[in-house]
Amino acid sequence: MNDLDFFIILLTSAVVVFFIGQAKARSRQESTSGIRLHSLPNYYGYLTALWTFLPALGVFLVWSLFESNIVSMLTIAKFTQLQQLSTDNLSLALNEIKILATTGIYYSNGDANINHQAAAVYSKYFNHSFNLKILVSTLLALLGFTYTYLRINPTMQARNSVERLIVYVLLICALIAILTTLGILFSVLFESVEFFSKVPITEFLFGTHWSPQIAIYEDQAGSSGSFGAVPLFWGTIFISIIAMMIAAPLGLIAAIFLSEYATSRVRATIKPILEILAGVPTVVYGFFAALTIGPLVRDFGYYLREVGVNLDIEILANLTVSTESSLAAGLVMGMMIVPFILSLSDDVISAVPDAMRDGSTALGATKSETVWKVIVPAALPGIVGGFLLAISRAIGETMIVLMAAGVAANLTANPMNSVTTITTQIVTLLTGDQEFDSVKTLAAFALGLGLFITTLILNIIALHVVRKYREQYE
Amino acid sequence: MxxxxxxxxxxxxxxxxxxxxxxxxxxxxxxxxxxxxxxxxxxxxxxxPAFTQTYIKLDIDFSYKVLNIDPKPNYTKDELFKSSYRNLISKALYQLFPDVSSRKQKRALRKLISSGAQYHLRDLVIERPQLIGTSQSVWVLADDDIDTFFKGLIDRNLPEADRRIKDIQITWIDKLQSKDRIKRQFNASFLTSGDSREPEQAGILGALKGSLYTMLVTLLLSFPIGVAAAVYLEEFAPKNNWWIDVIEVNINNLAAVPSIVFGILGLAVYINLFGVPRSAPLAGGLVLSLMTLPTIIIATRAAIKSVPPSIREAALGLGASKIQVITHHVLPLAMPGILTGSIIGMAQALGESAPLLMIGMVAFVADIPQGFFDPSTVLPVQIYIWSDSPERAFIALTSAAIIVLLIFLFLMNLLAVLLRNKFETKW
Amino acid sequence: MNNNDIELNQQLGKTVGNPLVDGIPRMSCQSVDVFYNQDLQAIFNVSVDLAKNQILAMIGPSGCGKSTLLRCLNRMNDTIDGCIVTGKIYLDNEDIYTSNIDPVLLRAKVGMVFQKPNPFPKSIYDNVAYGPRLHGLMTNNSELDDIVEESLTKAGLWKETKDRLNKPGTGLSGGQQQRLCIARTIAVKPEVILMDEPTSALDPIATATIEELMYELKSSYTIAVVTHSMQQAARISDRCAYFHLGRLVEVNDTNIVFTNPEHGLTENYITGRFG
CATH class of the missing domain: 1.20.5 (Single alpha-helices involved in coiled-coils or other helix-helix interfaces)
Known part of the structure; x- marks a missing residue:
């Protein structure tokens, strides 16, 4: 039996006890024919099922979540040799022990003897834990069932109880949003604090040299490898600027054209087609940027350089050109954001009341004058809000920059050169071999924290502005 | 004036x-x-180029000697499995080009054929043991460089050092062609095999299955939870309450948080804290469901809002409880909107790759995953992995995988649009 | 067509009263038909004149086409998809629907005030200056200041707003907003002002102010006003036109229409038997 089997058993028993509860309610109704049931018999069934299923499931889930960690801790406690390992090596060893315990496959790193013993202990504890978990959950299910079953009688307010329970379940679901945010903060905060205890925050924020990949020897963590994140911030901002320079005018003007000029038929055809752009996965844009636009940009760069040499323009002649460039990434990202800005702008422009348009037209304004002098100023907060959301999106975009902008931390304003971004670095630092707790890994979490806070602020401002704007015209 | x-x-x-x-x-x-x-x-x-593959016809002599087995009426599968089939191919090649003698040239000659061809022969022999002892013409898979050249994607006029295929190999290919021993054929293995380091053997079945399992987890988690959360916020949450505002701001913000941040959450919480297996569809689905939740909640709330109050009032007036009003009237009426929003959310999740890189779904997985706990990858991440590979043939494979992904997304969006048009009600 | 319709058509028939005015009219409609999307006719064969420096009130039950006709007079209907106008509408003997007439120029000459006050979300000053700036009616800023002051004064809003010209126009009260919209229209120095139920969104006191203003304005402009209120029509207009189901039933001097209507439908309406 594994977790999934138990879950299915639990679910099946919930269905079974539904009918038991329902039957008892029915029988009570018939035997004591004088009293009518408070609720329909089904509700007695639901109530029995819920009390059987929910507490058991809750315990089962929470137990499953923490079981692996607790078992690991217990295993470590058994072996002094493991306790003596550094945190990095311990996590490596633990991984091996887990793999050994679950699959029997052994990669011969570290102390084979200890690891084999530990794996045996790990399996033993894990089995104990699993059996105990099943036992406790089953007991809870039985308890819940008996408790409800015994109480079933015609005066019991089954429907009200069921509904109260349901509302609580709904509330818990709604709270998951908060749990997610807390989970994000929890994931990045502790590691970031640890990172900043090893690398001064000022170096991280203001340092201009980023090279985390330099080999970091044990006990030397933090003293080698440099974590000045300014080139990353710059790369992120630079690519976002390029993207917004493309997306903002194209998206806004297209939105205005579609909502103010185009006939409803043109609008109904063009809009869904442009929305395809929004539905294309970012990895596809990344591929396109890396393999098609990147080489085009590079060739254009070579051409510029040639022109520079011929015309003796020093800046052009010395241009650094590479296949991975901020221009290629920014261009493609800009096109990706166009439909996003288009639909947000379209929404806010349509929200401007027609009375404004009529007022301006009646004074003898042409359509474009009405657009630029009345509608856009009126819709400006909404448009700005949309732009902020778009910027937040550009900053957080990962695949395009990962595939097309490069990993070299250059501090350059040359759009033909490669730069790296916060998201790219998070991916490069966290994929590949995991040495948890190394400064390199911790740096990724610090970057994640920065990314989360930046986008959070942008999003909250943008959402607030857009909401206020909507309320104004509602 | x-x-x-x-x-x-x-x-x-x-x-x-x-x-x-x-x-x-x-x-x-x-x-x-x-x-x-x-x-x-x-x-x-x-x-x-990915839709066809190049095959070369070899006259294979399934001799006992080369296969290193004794003649007998019946063989166990294990015996046949262990035999060396690579030599069959080498021998056939030397036979075809008897004038090749130097070790270097021999190696170049062997490189005409894909390293996967031997497994094909093995499967052939296991399936039909009567082949042993006979000589047969077999079309075997060519190496990806030969394939790329044969499709005309490598210029033969380039200097030898600049291309991945040698001059002598080109003369062999020309010879094969003159003897009708080389041809292109529909690439069925693209849809039926898992990932491979060799482009000619790589397929997307593993990634497709990984995506399927991941999407199942995502759907099973995010749909019920999302709808439940939306129902609570729309129908039960106290109005003008500060912590309900906090939840709402949270949901709207989560919809705009960069996807990679969810990946970090998945790595730190699911994998390191809760011990969910790395690279597994379960981990991927857990991460993607958190990303999809806000989309589903927002769409569901909009759909619930659009159900006119008159219907609620009518049901309440007949003595229905609030839950009954919701389950009997509001949710069924809002269902088209909820489904449309959910499909769009699922389509987004299907195309998502960044957070899955964080939880190890970027690892090379040749086996086709069989469940929620097996290491696997998903289609978009497969695209990322392939696009990062140096072999030229992977470009075509990547593009073909993209087309498959886009077709799925297109169908999902089409379904959403059809649902919306079919059930759209103007109140 | 059932009997009722035939009867109604006979009843509506030809416009009675006095559609033409003495001398040269400022504007003149001749046999105007308006269609929405070809199959829906909103105005049937309407002919009516607007005399210089007079107020023409257009009354009638809702949906009778009076607002539609008003919007034809400065081609605001151009902005509605599928709206077709046939017949002739003249402004100073020029057909405004011929191709050599520019709608932008026309609207500079024929201004319009709407049912709901619709100041732009800009300052009071910018609202009034909007038209002159569009059309380049001034050569420097002090001239613009003069135009703004003059227009606001004419609209009776100067005293209330001269200290807060930079405050948003949307912050004014409803009546003030409507006067701001009138000032905005005047600033372009039009010849004709069209008003589409300008007081229907206002309280009685603001309504009285606007009515006074209209009375003053007629010395310099030709005004056509659509109104739901017969009292208003009687109070302010020189001539009055009664519309019914897209037809112009009767048009004449206001005192004749209200004291001695020729047509039974007009009588029914002004005596309050329906409407």
Missing amino acids: NNTQIVQKSLKKRYAKERRFKIYGVFSIIVSLAFLLFLLVDIVLKST
């Missing part, structure tokens, strides 16, 4: 501006459409 004349004078300039602006509008739309077209055409063109 009176007003009329003043206005008249300015009109020409103003109308020129108007025309210019209109041209900008048309221009923006054309640029966007052209980009979309360029993207699609480029990918389709790049993908065409």
Whole structure:
């Protein structure tokens, strides 16, 4: 039996006890024919099922979540040799022990003897834990069932109880949003604090040299490898600027054209087609940027350089050109954001009341004058809000920059050169071999924290502005 | 000069501006459409080589000696499994080109054939043991470089050092062609095999299955939870309550948080804290469901809001409880909107790759996953992995995988649009 | 067509009263038909004149086409998809629907005030200056200041707003907003002002102010006003036109229409038997 089997058993028993509860309610109704049931018999069934299923499931889930960690801790406690390992090596060893315990496959790193013993202990504890978990959950299910079953009688307010329970379940679901945010903060905060205890925050924020990949020897963590994140911030901002320079005018003007000029038929055809752009996965844009636009940009760069040499323009002649460039990434990202800005702008422009348009037209304004002098100023907060959301999106975009902008931390304003971004670095630092707790890994979490806070602020401002704007015209 | 004349004078300039602006509008739309077209055409063109594969006909002598087994009436599968089939191919090749003698040339000759061809022969023999002892003409898979060259994607006029295929190999290919021993054939293995380091053997079945399992987890978690959360917020949450506001701001913000942040959450919480297996569809689904939740909640709330209060009041007036009103009336009426939003959310999740890189779904997995706990990858991440590979043939494979992904997304969006159009009710 | 319709058509028939005015009219409609999307006719064969420096009130039950006709007079209907106008509408003997007439120029000459006050979300000053700036009616800023002051004064809003010209126009009260919209229209120095139920969104006191203003304005402009209120029509207009189901039933001097209507439908309406 594994977790999934138990879950299915639990679910099946919930269905079974539904009918038991329902039957008892029915029988009570018939035997004591004088009293009518408070609720329909089904509700007695639901109530029995819920009390059987929910507490058991809750315990089962929470137990499953923490079981692996607790078992690991217990295993470590058994072996002094493991306790003596550094945190990095311990996590490596633990991984091996887990793999050994679950699959029997052994990669011969570290102390084979200890690891084999530990794996045996790990399996033993894990089995104990699993059996105990099943036992406790089953007991809870039985308890819940008996408790409800015994109480079933015609005066019991089954429907009200069921509904109260349901509302609580709904509330818990709604709270998951908060749990997610807390989970994000929890994931990045502790590691970031640890990172900043090893690398001064000022170096991280203001340092201009980023090279985390330099080999970091044990006990030397933090003293080698440099974590000045300014080139990353710059790369992120630079690519976002390029993207917004493309997306903002194209998206806004297209939105205005579609909502103010185009006939409803043109609008109904063009809009869904442009929305395809929004539905294309970012990895596809990344591929396109890396393999098609990147080489085009590079060739254009070579051409510029040639022109520079011929015309003796020093800046052009010395241009650094590479296949991975901020221009290629920014261009493609800009096109990706166009439909996003288009639909947000379209929404806010349509929200401007027609009375404004009529007022301006009646004074003898042409359509474009009405657009630029009345509608856009009126819709400006909404448009700005949309732009902020778009910027937040550009900053957080990962695949395009990962595939097309490069990993070299250059501090350059040359759009033909490669730069790296916060998201790219998070991916490069966290994929590949995991040495948890190394400064390199911790740096990724610090970057994640920065990314989360930046986008959070942008999003909250943008959402607030857009909401206020909507309320104004509602 | 009176007003009329003043206005008249300015009109020409103003109308020129108007025309210019209109041209900008048309221009923006054309640029966007052209980009979309360029993207699609480029990918389709790049993908065409992936639909066929090059095969070479070899006369294989399934001799006992080469296979290193004794003649007997019946063989166990294990015996046949262990035999060396690579030598069958080498021998056939040497036979075909008897004048090749130096070790270096022999190696180049062997490289004509894909390293996967031997497994094909093995499966052939296991399936039909009666082949042993006979000599057969078999079409075997060519190496990816040969394949790329045969499709005309490598220029034979380039200097030898600049291409991945040697001059002598080209003469062999020409010879094979003159003997009708080389051909292109529909690439069925693209859809039926898992990932491989060798482009000619790589397929997307593993990634497709990984995506399927991941999407199942995502759907099973995010749909019920999302709908439940939306019902609570729309129907039960106290109005003008600060912590309900906090939840709402949270949900709206989560919809705009960069996807990679969810990946970090998945790595730190699911994998390191809760011990969910790395690279497994379960981990991927857990991460993606958190990302999809806000989309589903927002869509569901909008759909619930659009159900007119009169219907609620009518049901309440008949003595239905609030939950009954919701389950009997509000949710069924809002269902098309909820489904549309959920499908769009699922389509987003299907195309998502960044957070899955964080939880190890980027690892090379040749086996096809069989469940929620097996290491696997998903289609978009497969695209990322392939696009990162140096072999030229992977470009076509990547593009073909993109087309498969886009087809799935297109079908999902089409379904959403159809649902919306079919059930759209104007109250 | 059932009997009722035939009867109604006979009843509506030809416009009675006095559609033409003495001398040269400022504006003149001749046999105007308006269609929405070809199959829906909103105005049937309407002919009516607007005399210089007079107020023409257009009354009638809702949906009778009076607002539609008003919007034809400065081609605001151009902005509605599928709206077709046939017949002739003249402004100073020029057909405004011929191709050599520019709608922008026309609207500079024929201004319009709407049912709901619709100031732009800009300052009071910018609202009034909007038209002159569009059309380049001034050569420098002090001239613009003069135009703004003059227009606001004419609209009776100067005293209330001269200290807060930079405050948003949307912050004014409803009546003030409507006067701001009138000032905005006047600033372009039009010849004709069209008003589409300008007081229907206002309280009685603001309504009285606007009515006074209209009375003052007629010395410099030709005004056509659509109104739901017969009292208003009687109070302010020189001539009055009664519309019914897209037809112009009767038009004449206001005192004749209200004291001695020729047509039974007009009588029914002004005596309050329906409406």
